[in-house]
Structure formats: C-alpha cells, structure tokens
Amino acid sequence: MLSAVSIEQPYQQPSRITIRGERRSDFASREELLDTAFGPGRFAKSSERLREGRVPARGLAFTAVEGKRLIGTVRLWSVTAGNARGCLLLGHWGRRRGLYSFITLPGWAFGRGGTTVGAIYLTRDLTREGVLEHELVHTRQWKKYGLCFLPLYIAAGSDALGNRFEVEAGLERGGYV
Numbered sequence: 001m002l003s004a005v006s007i008e009q010p011y012q013q014p015s016r017i018t019i020r021g022e023r024r025s026d027f028a029s030r031e032e033l034l035d036t037a038f039g040p041g042r043f044a045k046s047s048e049r050l051r052e053g054r055v056p057a058r059g060l061a062f063t064a065v066e067g068k069r070l071i072g073t074v075r076l077w078s079v080t081a082g083n084a085r086g087c088l089l090l091g092h093w094g095r096r097r098g099l100y101s102f103i104t105l106p107g108w109a110f111g112r113g114g115t116t117v118g119a120i121y122l123t124r125d126l127t128r129e130g131v132l133e134h135e136l137v138h139t140r141q142w143k144k145y146g147l148c149f150l151p152l153y154i155a156a157g158s159d160a161l162g163n164r165f166e167v168e169a170g171l172e173r174g175g176y177v
Contacts, residue, residue, distance in 0.1 A: 017155070019148050022061035022073065029070035030063065037158050045108070051077055064151035072151030099136050101127060112160075113175060118142050130173040137169035 022030070035042060042048060056075035064072030095101070101121045114123030114131070116138040142149050153165050160166040160176045171177045 016066070017071065017152070018065050019062055019151060020065065021059070022056075022063050022075070026063050026070055026073070030073045033070060033073060037154065062147070062151060064148075064155055066155075072153075072155040074147075074150040074154070096132060097136065099132060099139060101132070103127060116142070126175070128175075130170075131175060134169045134174035138165070141165055141168070 038045065054077060056077055060076035062074050063070055098119060099116075099121050100119055101123065103123055103125060105122055105124055107124060110122040110124075113126045114121055114135065116122075116135045119139045119142070121132070121135045141153075145152055149165075153163070156163040156165055160174070161171065166174060166176065
C-alpha cells in the first residue's frame with residue numbers, strides 16, 4: 001500500500017530583488033560578500049591589483065538587495081592606457097553563430113575558463129563547440145536580464161553546480177561535469 005504525508009507550509013511571498021546604485025552604507029556588507037565569493041586570495045588577484053587606489057566609474061556601481069540584505073554587487077571601472085581616454089583589452093577575435101569570441105587573453109581578463117559579457121566571450125583557448133553552445137545560452141541570459149544579469153549571477157553563487165544560470169547553460173557543455 002502507498003501512503004503519502006503532506007505537511008502544510010504557510011504561503012510565502014516571493015522574494016523581491018532590487019537593483020540600485022551602490023551606497024556608502026553598503027561598504028561593510030559588500031566587502032563581506034566579496035571576501036566570501038573570492039576567498040582568502042582575493043587581494044592577490046590581478047583584477048584587485050588593477051583597481052588599487054581607484055574608484056569605480058561614476059554612476060556604474062550597483063548592488064542587488066533582497067529586503068535589507070545585500071546579495072550582489074557590480075562595479076565598472078574606467079581603464080586608461082597612456083594618453084588614451086579609455087581602452088578595452090582585447091586578444092584575437094572571431095565570430096561564430098552570433099557570439100564574438102576574444103581568445104588568447106591573459107587569465108586575469110576572465111573568470112574560470114572563460115566569461116561571457118553580453119554577446120562577447122572572453123577566454124584564453126576554450127573554443128570547443130560545446131563550450132560555445134554553453135556561452136550562447138549566457139548571451140541569451142544577458143539579453144533577457146540586461147545589466148541586472150551580473151548581480152543576479154553573482155547572487156546565484158560561485159559553485160557552478162548550484163548556479164541556476166550555469167545549470168541552464170548546460171553543465172556538461174560548459175565543462176563542469
């Protein structure tokens with residue numbers, strides 16, 4: 001005989017995530033979140049060293065909050081080289097199936113094996129067909145969520161196996177399993 005037990009759960013209002021400009025009062029929570037996300041070697045990373053002594057580009061520092069809890073942060077930084085007013089660091093590039101791939105980049109230019117921002121995929125050499133399919137899903141995620149995608153992705157967690165955006169993109173295609 002089969003039996004089932006049902007436990008009634010009170011209805012919970014879905015959480016509401018708000019994306020807003022970074023505030024001075026966010027500093028301690030932001031630092032705690034970044035320490036957790038990047039671990040003890042956070043300040044040894046090239047990306048941190050490049051930002052030492054700099055402030056984020058005006059109007060381009062955002063946080064994601066759920067209620068009063070800070071759950072994500074993104075800061076965009078101006079880059080200069082010599083007398084240039086701004087620049088973008090690029091390697092070799094190509095386009096396949098709507099995805100622009102910039103390859104032969106130094107490791108500090110992207111996370112994990114590669115990173116997609118909008119329709120641009122940054123990597124050193126991961127250009128297998130399965131990986132590109134995985135990154136095309138991230139391109140669609142960027143299109144769906146816009147700039148909100150970055151704090152949402154960060155809030156989803158640094159473990160790819162539990163990150164809903166990585167799961168949606170395909171863990172096997174992305175080389176995670």
